[in-house]
Amino acid sequence: MERKIHFISGLPRSGSTLLSAILRQNPCLYAGMTGPVAGLFNTLQTEMSGKNEFSVFITDAHRKAMLKGLIENYYDIQTPAPIVFDTHRLWCTKIAVLNELFPDAGIIACVREVPWIVDSVERLVRKNKYQPSSIFNYQAGGTIYARVDHLAEKDGLVGFAYRALKEAFFGEHTQRLMLLQYETLVSDPVRALRAVYDFIGEPRFEHDFEHVAFDDGASFDQRAGTPGLHDVRAKVSPTTRKTILPPDLFRRFANESFWRHPEAQQHTDVLIV
Structure with a gap:
């Protein structure tokens, strides 16, 4: 059976780890935090370019087979699940090549109002003051x-x-791109997950949004000097808080959520949930 590959990308602090934690409740799916595959993919592309003196022996057919094989072989070892989501922010820059390697793959880009992304990072910094x-x-x-x-x-x-x-949003392969807003995911997870399953063409699954678990990131976060970077709360729900950013910094990013601008939506057919 051929494994189905999909991708999670988008903005940091916007729910990609939460989405993965929810998805992996489905025994047919595998999803995790940002992993090594995209970086290996990028390096392999570089090393098969003219940078390599032996690139005269490498055709596009070789490149396609090796890049596709890299992803497939990694997950052959990683999981028996028939449907895989690989997570990395780099994937939004690789839609053209992914469209050829995996024509049926979807890319789910997690997004969030930009000032609150910056606020979330600053909170992590202050929490880990040592x-x-x-x-x-x-x-x-x-x-x-x-x-x-x-x-x-x-x-x-x-x-x-x-x-x-x-x-990716303004590119030519928008039929493979879905924007999942953090605000939707935490306030209406049922609608958000139904949209994900419909987007990738898989049967819907009844998830438990009261008991979400994700324990994969603790050692990575500790090494990165940012404990809590991939923490996920057990219950999916929105939180209301005041920003810790100075007003001028918050205003600096207040209008940067371009996917919400009517003029941007007129130039794309990207699914926004």
């Missing part, structure tokens, strides 16, 4: 303004993912 985070290259000190500038850089945690998402 451990510098890999998010900021393990550098201690600095102000919230410096941290936010770092996040928003083109290769920063938020900046890269945001640009990758826009590339």
